[in-house]
Amino acid sequence: MSSSKGVGGARRRRTRCRKCLACMRTECGECHFCKDMKKFGGPGRMKQSCLTRQCTAPVLPHTAVCHLCGDAGKEDTVEAEEEKFTLSLMECTICNEIVHPRCIKMGRADGIINEEIPNCWECPKCKQEGKSGKDPIDASGKRRADNGEEAVRWKLTDEPVQNKKKSLDDAQGHKRKKEKDPPADTGPKKKFKDGKDRHLKKKPKPPQGETELVVQSEKSHQREKLERFKLMCQMLERVKDSSSSSSSSDSDSDTDSRGSDASSDGGGSSPATSPTREQRLAALGFSASDEDEEEDDDEESHNGSSDARNGKTKPRMNSQEKENNHHTTKGAKQPPGRKAGRPAGQVGLRIVARTQFLNRPLVPSPPKPMQMERHLVKPPPDSPEPDSLPLDSGSDHVMQRDVWLAVFQYLSYRDLCVCMRVCKTWSRWCCDKRLWTQIDLSRRKSITPPMLSGIIRRQPATLDLSWTNISKKQLMWLINRLQGRTAGHAPWAAGLKELVLSGCSWVSASALCTASFPCMRLLDLRWLEDVKDSHLRELLSPPTDTKPGQTESRGRMPNLLELRLAGLDFTDASLRLVVRHTPQLTTLDLSHCSQVGDQSIHLLTAASSPLRETLADINLSGCNRLTDQCLQLLKRCARLTRLDLRACRQISPEACQRFADESTTVASGSGPSFKCLEEKLLLKDS
DNA sequence: CGTAACGTCTCT
């Protein structure tokens, strides 16, 4: 209490935005905090928000006003973007002052805007003064980092309040207080504590054996940069040569040209672990290996972006989480052909691991509980700034961003990561979400907070998390930030279109039950652990918390085109829900579903089933309850072009052949077309 | 004024 803080007024507490998906939810009634609430029969001591309702974009309170002019935010009064900005209230994360940028005669470019949190920046004054936080420890970790990550933490410490509180405590002889605060450092010390996320404790040293670039000298580092730069220029030349023939332009579609092997191949069940996948992992900030992980000291703490807003209260793992984390650790369901060793000498991959994953432990310890409840991750810009590449000379490189991006789109994920090391600008550009439409983290032992924020930054349309031990909390966190505006989620999110969760546990996948997915086209739940009918019911049934006005409730994934349920032990009750709530399915994988029988097929192909008209591809391999009879039923599927009946013990090859033959005779009208079946019917194998 | 819950404190 030695001093009142020099700048800013009393700190304004942030409050719910009331617009994000989380805010729109109703309380789950099941989480730790809900159970504490009086309304749910608890003592009401914890006074925390429901875990599923934690706001992803907390705003300044309505009563907040400009420190200088005393007015509220006035961005609504103008149209132009920049003007809106100068008239909005901006809160400085360092001095806490809330001002209209206009009142301090500043514009967007003058401060460091924290895009994770509305109305939040490091004000020009603090920026100029080189302040970067209130404590030196902090400073090291929260600067804008080399790779362009802006690691601004959410810190809402209110020093005046603290002081106030302290004095209050002193006066009252606070009951809870323990007498151990050395008077001298009380003030500053408390500051340090704000946000327990401040565990920026010394970063672990790299293990002795680690070499690679970590021990590179500054000189060779520069040289390396130069080499890469040259390489890129050569590459550009090549691209220019070839570009005349190929119509590039749309980078989205071009991602395939980089040899992406994402989930479309059937994702999780494929045992292959290609280098490309690893490259992507690496690109997300992970080294290619499952096991490795050196940490090292670095100027950047990626942690920043995954910091808790307030540090501590929120992030708690409920027992379910623990269970979840635990269970996958045991690796109970490893897919066949799991990669054993790690590729050696993946320098590029290492580089990334080093720059982005400072907070990972030295040893791949069992997955840590998630601490991301309130972590806010900067939404990806449509096209990362800046527009051009500044050179040391002071001028800009002749090639503008678009040209560079045209080059980048030809790079593998691994190479993109390498490029991210070249300079800050490249680092940003390489995070362009158009370069990252698919992200594959399958078979990662642990999904870490940095990986999660890496995903959010890149906003993939396709996300493969199969055979990982992702926890429910993590998945919920992701979902909240990957859903598009159509869902009323993070408004900047484009909307996840394909999600692969095969081999995960139901406990984790149940996170899907907390949201709706209007954009979702493919959902892969194959070989999910511990799935019961009741679970699928929860997932497939329309959300119960529909708004009062809503009469018609829709399923969570009304636009799903492909659903993979292989290896799950559900009954026709669930299948009925599939028919009802995912009415547009064209592709359905029911292979190795022990309960699927002729009756199931009847359900799918009944006159009342919309799937009868939409299904084009059905995988029923390994469904041993199916008999020859189901083939008659399957003829009802007008659009069927592919049917997999391998390993169906009770289906005779003869019936199969007959089915194929007959299909050829009903060339038009109701039956499947001759060509398609002949080509694609997978006959019972020998 | 009552309810929700943010942010920080203490305890283990």
Added chain:
DNA sequence: AGAGACGTTACG
């Protein structure tokens, strides 16, 4: 470091 407690703030 995590969990729980609680003063305090935001808001209807």
